[in-house]
Amino acid sequence: MSTADHTLHIIGGGMAGSEAAWQAAQMGVNVVIHEMRPKVGTFAHKTGHLAEMVCSNSFRSDDDEQNAVGLLHWEMRAAGGLIMEMADRHALPAGGALAVDRDPFAASVTERLLAHPRITLDGDEITALPEDGTWIIATGPLTSGALAEAIAAETGQESLAFFDAIAPILYFDSIDMSKAWMQSRYDKGETEEERTAYLNCPMDRDQYEAFIDALLAAEKTEFKPGETAGYFDGCLPIEVMAERGRETLRHGPMKPVGLTNPHQPDIKAHAVVQLRRDNALGTLYNIVGFQTKMKYGAQTEVLRMIPGLEEARFARLGGIHRNTFINSPTLLDAQMRLRKRPNLRFAGQITGVEGYVESAAMGLLAGRMAAAEILGQPVEGPPQETAMGALIHHITGGAEAKTFQPMNVNFGLFPPLDGVRGGRRGRKERYKGYTDRAKAAWMDWLGQPLAAE
Template sequence: MTQTLHIIGGGMAGSEAAWQAAHLGIQVVIHEMRPTVETFAHQTGLLGEMVCSNSFRSDDDEQNAVGLLHWEMRAANGLIMATADKHRLPAGGALAVDRDSFAQSVTDALMAHPNISVEYGEITELPSDGMWIVATGPLTSGALGRAIAAQTGADALAFFDAIAPIVYHDSIDMSRAWMQSRYDKGETEEERTAYLNCPMDRAQYEDFIDALLAAEKTEFHEGETATYFDGCLPIEVMAERGRETLRFGPMKPVGLTNPHQPEVKAYAVVQLRRDNALGTLYNIVGFQTKMKYGAQTEVFKRIPGLENANFARLGGIHRNTFMNSPTLLDGQMRLRAAPHIRFAGQITGVEGYVESAAMGMLAGRLAAAEILGQALETPPNTTATGALITHISGGAEAKTFQPMNVNFGLFPPVEGLKSGRRGRKDRYKAYTDRAKLEWQDWLAS
């Protein structure tokens, strides 16, 4: 009888790992602690729930590394990408989804698969035998986190992550705001008007920054050091780095024209992106925050168009846990101290929904191959998936290891191409062309 694969965690990585292994004929059990044990960030007990943004970021598979990762996962029959495509929302060049219908669809697909079952309840210890994948993500329970630290002999690293608020669309003043994607990007009118924009003049921007810096923030526990992932910094932290930082970041005004005052160039612009298919909810793009709830409503209502905003969800901050994977995992994603256990997803030190799902995809395939007695090499580091696994299993410097999004800096250079900004477009196209060929070869193997 074929050995059963057990997966702890039903997020992006665990869901994708289960799907991949099940399609290779392996019996899979997903162990999910929600809704029995809740977390700060989750709202439901659904598998594949999105807890932060509703975006999988750029879908450009020729000029963007995460877009290439989308392409690789689609080519590998990935559940997460297929479901995202099914529940896609207009977001310019990004792949954004209706988060509720997305998670429900992921859950339905996994529940319907004959090789997959789900058991609810918390796993508090690392198992001593069997074949397991730990895909508990950044919100790994305290008990299991302590068990991982005890098994590895090393403390888990940690950083803090923040989520952005969500606003009810009908509470936004559209006489001040307008719909437009930056630079009118998109092939259809719906795509070209995918973002809702709130303009600020200089005085309004300065007032907003003053209020932001003065607002009451969430305090950390004694002994905790606030280390953030740079791709998800709270807006207050960005503002503390300089008053103009936000204006050159999530509030940059470029590529936008206010139809209410087309002759006036905004000093800064706050963008909101649709969060559900009905268009009733919008999240404030890049506005992750650690402000306390009362302060959030006071500060965000200073944004023109949001003076009377009602919030479906306020922002917040939570502690994320990840491993020092270069020292703990081998090239097959196995825990060196207990090779019957693989780790996948954000707990391994990749950052982002897509990257987490990609590591789940790979762990599921590697575990299935081992159960079937087959040899499966990890994909080459010239592919997006291969570049990520190479990075976390030894390519990164262990002493300074931090969560990492996929990016072309993880790829080996293509010989004969010009470096520098002018040659970047050709270089990125060469990276993606090479990756697609080698990814197809790896899938075929």
């Protein structure tokens, strides 16, 4: 089939939709991105840019030998991924993690996509499932109400949902540096900038106990009648963690290990709140792991109890929203197509992967597979030994449909290794075995005749 005869349509210009568009266009397919913003806004988006991210730290670890998400980065880079290229270009110091300067990142992704001769942008909202043509639905956790209803009607079941929370962002110049200090945990990083990528606020036992009391007593966002709070464990509100036990936060985002307070080097902090730079200028910092459902007034009161943040000014307070996803194991085939309507593919968080990197990775696969189909070169999905193959296998059949919940990439999704001893002491060897095997399998898969000559 000639590429002139067939256009790929993508609903949603977030991480998944942007990557899908780039991959398909690079393969020689014409693409239309249907993105309703800025005509129709959402509470989480502030601009009309494509791939606008909610968190600067969304990419997490960049270790491609010992971490599954770092391996996912590697696979995306090897596939010429636009999202990873722009993330690397706009990276911020974050120790061993990959954090990005959000606004320049999104602006660069938008510029590159709109400059591509095979990509056009349509700003109208899509409210119904298209009957004809080849489409990818990559609308993410904030799918518009009308389209969500159309998806639910087509699949014959209510959309599944959990609640996702975002952390507050504050201005650096409002932090009291006579109490706070800059240090990455265990001084991790190769450069001084990386070793001081985090801002730390210490608490003694009394301060921690008072903070927990205030957190538990604070006024929270109430759910609508009939809604139940099914949270994703990787993004729990701090109040929910505190409700699980008074020491939970001290062993989670507020753990004090690997840090020495230069203001009081002989005194071990009972707990430490960490902040990470949120933009290249260093004027904004987000509170790491402090997703919250506290109401705005309560947030400012409680968070200003943290030593060093007594006079904090907030650029954005935290919040909570409903995150919609489909039951992919029952609805999608191995090509990420809706079984009842194979002209429709799904990609991104709506498929039940959790995390912006995972979302973009599923966009990469959907874009490549849709383009290959249009070009008359259909391919199988990547092997399960790869990070992307493990994810797509999980969401399209590997997960138990009755208990399906969003999942980050992790080595538990990979087939077991042969000849590598198990147990805790063999973890590094085991993880290195996973990544070595995955890289070889991924390059073999990429070597298939995917691109149009």
